Amino acid sequence: MIQLFAFYLFATVVIASAAMVIFARNPVHSVMWLILAFFNAAGLMLLAGAEFIAMLLVIVYVGAVAVLFLFVVMMLDIDFAELRAGFVRYLPLGALVAIILAAELVFAVGAWSAGGIDLASRAAPVVSDKSNIQQIGELLYTRYIFLFEAAGIVLLVAMIGAIVLTHRHRGGVRIQNISAQNRRRPQDATRLVDPGVGQGMEL
Amino acid sequence: MTETFISWGMDPDWAWGVATVAGILLIALPLMLSVAMIIYADRKIWAAMALRRGPNVVGPFGLLQSFADGLKVFLQETIIPSGANRGLFLIAPIITFTVALMAWAVIPFNSGAILADINVGLLYILAISSLGVYGVILSGWASNSKYPFFSAMRASAQMISYEVSIGFILIGVVLFADSFNMNEIVKAQQGHGLGIVNAFGFNLLLFPLAVMFLISSLAETARAPFDLTEAESELVAGYQTEYSSMSFALFWLGEYANVLLMCSLNAILFWGGWLPPLDWAPLYAVPGIIWLFAKILFFFFVFSWVKATVPRYRYDQLMRLGWKVFLPISLLWIFLISGYLMLTRYS
Numbered sequence: 001m002i003q004l005f006a007f008y009l010f011a012t013v014v015i016a017s018a019a020m021v022i023f024a025r026n027p028v029h030s031v032m033w034l035i036l037a038f039f040n041a042a043g044l045m046l047l048a049g050a051e052f053i054a055m056l057l058v059i060v061y062v063g064a065v066a067v068l069f070l071f072v073v074m075m076l077d078i079d080f081a082e083l084r085a086g087f088v089r090y091l092p093l094g095a096l097v098a099i100i101l102a103a104e105l106v107f108a109v110g111a112w113s114a115g116g117i118d119l120a121s122r123a124a125p126v127v128s129d130k131s132n133i134q135q136i137g138e139l140l141y142t143r144y145i146f147l148f149e150a151a152g153i154v155l156l157v158a159m160i161g162a163i164v165l166t167h168r169h170r171g172g173v174r175i176q177n178i179s180a181q182n183r184r185r186p187q188d189a190t191r192l193v194d195p196g197v198g199q200g201m202e203l
Numbered sequence: 204m205t206e207t208f209i210s211w212g213m214d215p216d217w218a219w220g221v222a223t224v225a226g227i228l229l230i231a232l233p234l235m236l237s238v239a240m241i242i243y244a245d246r247k248i249w250a251a252m253a254l255r256r257g258p259n260v261v262g263p264f265g266l267l268q269s270f271a272d273g274l275k276v277f278l279q280e281t282i283i284p285s286g287a288n289r290g291l292f293l294i295a296p297i298i299t300f301t302v303a304l305m306a307w308a309v310i311p312f313n314s315g316a317i318l319a320d321i322n323v324g325l326l327y328i329l330a331i332s333s334l335g336v337y338g339v340i341l342s343g344w345a346s347n348s349k350y351p352f353f354s355a356m357r358a359s360a361q362m363i364s365y366e367v368s369i370g371f372i373l374i375g376v377v378l379f380a381d382s383f384n385m386n387e388i389v390k391a392q393q394g395h396g397l398g399i400v401n402a403f404g405f406n407l408l409l410f411p412l413a414v415m416f417l418i419s420s421l422a423e424t425a426r427a428p429f430d431l432t433e434a435e436s437e438l439v440a441g442y443q444t445e446y447s448s449m450s451f452a453l454f455w456l457g458e459y460a461n462v463l464l465m466c467s468l469n470a471i472l473f474w475g476g477w478l479p480p481l482d483w484a485p486l487y488a489v490p491g492i493i494w495l496f497a498k499i500l501f502f503f504f505v506f507s508w509v510k511a512t513v514p515r516y517r518y519d520q521l522m523r524l525g526w527k528v529f530l531p532i533s534l535l536w537i538f539l540i541s542g543y544l545m546l547t548r549y550s
Contacts (some may be wrong), residue, residue, distance in 0.1 A: 001216060010490075031290070035337070055326035063333025063366070067340070067359055074344050131322040133383060178523070189442065 002048060010043040027073045035066045054134040228319045230307050238271035238459045245459075245507050252511035269339035279448035282348060287445065291345035296446065296453035299338030303460035306331040310467055311386045313477050313491040324385035325373055328468065329366070332423065335363040335461065339432065339442050342454070346445040354441035355517065358425060358432040364525040367424040371533035372412045374420065375540045376472050379403060401478035408540055413473040416530055417505070420465035422525065424458070427510040431518055460507060463499065470498035 013036065035166040038061045045054035130138075140148045197202045208218035209479030242267060245257060250257025255449020258265035283292060309324040311317040316378035321327060336359050380403075404413040422429040422533055433441030443454045472477055475498070477491030516524070 002220075026288075028288075028291070051321065051323045052326070055323045055330050058324065058330035059333055066365060067333075067363060068337060071356075071359060072338055072339075076341075077498065105523070129366075133322065162385075178520075 006043070007047055010047065011041045013037075014040040028070065029074070031066060031070045031073050038062050038066065046086070050132060050167065096187055128163060218425070227262060227308075227358065230310075230318060231304055232464070234304065234460060235456065238456055238463065239273065241414075241503060242269045242272075242455075242459055242461060243373075245510070248504065248507040249511045252508070255417075259348040261357075263392060264515065268528045270451070273367075273452060276448050280282070281448045281450060282445075284404060284445050286347040286535065288345040288347065288502065289486040292445075293450065295299070295338050295342035295345060296339065297338075300453040300459035300460075302331055302334045303457035303464065305334075306464050307460075309385050311389055311471065311476060313496060314386065314390075316388055316492065318536060320384065320386060321465070323383050325383045325388070328385075329370060329373070332461075332464075333362075333366055335457075338454070338457065342446065343442040348445055350438045351442045351444050354432045354444075356440045358442060361429065361431065361521060362523075365419045368525060368529035368533050369416065369419045369423060371530070371537060372416045373472070374537055375409060375412045375533070376403060378537070378540050379542055380408065385471060385476075389471055389478060392475045393478055394482040399452065399482050401475040401480060403471065403475075404441050404473040404534060407544060409473065412533065412536055415533060416473065417469055418524075419529060421506065421509060424461045424465050426462060426506055428516050429521055430515060431521060434515060443465070456550065466499045466502035466506065470495060471501045474498050486503065531549045 013076075017033045017036040017040065021030045021037065024030045024033055038057060042054040042057040042062075045057060193201055208222050209215055211218075213221065245259040246268070247265075258268035259272045261267045283289060306328050308318045309327050311320075319327075335516060337360075339358040343351040343358070346352070356462045378390065379395075380388040381535045382388060382391065392401050392403050393405055402407045421427075432438075433443070435441075438444070443451055446454060447522065474480075475494075477495040479486035479489065479491075480493050485496075
């Protein structure tokens with residue numbers, strides 16, 4: 001009873017807030033609606049019993065990705081009038097994408113209900129007495145270990161690529177050397193001089 | 204608690220609902236009270252270290268000072284700047300406050316005293332604490348004012364940076380405890396140090412992580428010396444500059460509830476949580492919740508101590524500490540710990 005209520009609550013909010021992402025006039029509001037959608041999708045995952053995926057969704061998407069979205073959107077100086085101007089021009093392309101997506105959804109549901117492919121023989125075995133994290137871990141590190149490592153390498157290459165592309169070496173920048181500063185003692189920095197009268201001092 | 208309500212002849216669904224609401228109230232109301240008292244304690248400790256008296260007028264020893272302050276902000280007028288984004292301006296403090304309370308759901312107060320005994324307790328805490336940044340960013344942006352915006356930018360970069368190293372530090376704890384469940388993590392610490400000390404912190408492999416976690420939790424809650432988000436010499440009052448009355452008070456309460464949460468995380472993850480410090484039978488006569496509170500209060504004292512004595516970091520130094528010191532060390536430590544466990548526990 002309470003699961004049913006929670007499911008409809010989460011599902012309604014996901015769809016409504018996903019729609020609001022598009023309809024909101026202010027881009028910052030759009031990102032906020034997107035965050036609400038992520039959050040409720042995590043709720044749906046929880047209802048499906050995938051608590052690990054739900055938590056990852058919140059940590060990665062809400063906690064990191066959406067913060068960066070928000071960061072960028074806040075920094076942008078967006079001209080709303082210009083943003084709205086291209087509506088008619090882009091309408092055919094947008095409609096085409098929407099039709100393709102809808103058709104694919106229909107196909108997917110149709111294929112699923114037809115039950116053509118026997119997925120049971122290919123899908124991962126489910127061991128019900130273990131927690132979510134243990135099940136995923138056992139699969140990732142045994143059956144899918146090479147795919148998992150390949151994904152890791154792709155991410156590493158992407159990270160290095162991003163650093164190489166954005167890194168520029170600037171000359172003449174004074175960089176703080178913390179260990180040198182910490183090693184510095186009073187006798188290295190100060191000098192006690194006792195100049196005679198009228199002699200002045202050499203620096 | 205659900206069983207108690209069922210035994211009183213309640214329908215199981217209703218019993219679960221009533222028990223959950225009662226549990227939430229049992230955590231949230233004392234938490235609010237202790238936040239009020241901890242603000243007083245913070246000011247007293249800070250004053251004592253500066254050789255001042257601190258609050259001493261309202262009530263005996265000034266004990267009621269926080270309540271007087273609360274009453275004052277409650278009676279003030281809520282001012283919304285004319286250029287502010289009204290909706291987000293009002294939502295931001297609510298987010299901060301709610302998120303600060305939400306994480307307490309998985310904190311174990313005693314072996315059975317936990318609101319949600321979930322398998323992914325530690326991940327839940329990470330997830331919730333990563334939400335805390337929204338209150339700050341939104342308040343900074345919605346205020347439509349320069350200094351709050353600077354502060355919001357600083358806060359978001361700071362919190363994201365330190366969450367990375369906190370995540371790696373927690374992996375070390377999880378590897379040793381073999382569980383993400385908060386209660387299991389506490390139980391794994393029983394007799395961990397030489398068979399008598401109930402703490403991960405006395406493990407030589409985990410002690411550096413405990414120190415890094417303490418420093419990272421200072422940065423995560425934006426306490427001194429990492430309080431660049433509200434550096435009053437540069438940013439007026441940071442993201443809360445434009446706030447007044449209750450909306451300001453919500454930030455205030457949320458901030459201290461977060462500080463308490465971080466103190467209790469330090470106690471639970473590294474120093475044995477509700478277990479007594481030594482694995483010795485007579486010490487178990489004292490209820491676990493008292494040990495936990497003693498540890499939380501000790502860490503709160505450390506937080507205040509640091510606040511009173513350490514000067515503020517510069518922003519680039521803060522980023523350097525997070526990315527160039529804590530991140531490589533905690534990453535290296537994961538390799539060390541997993542290697543050690545592979546050699547000893549899983550071979």
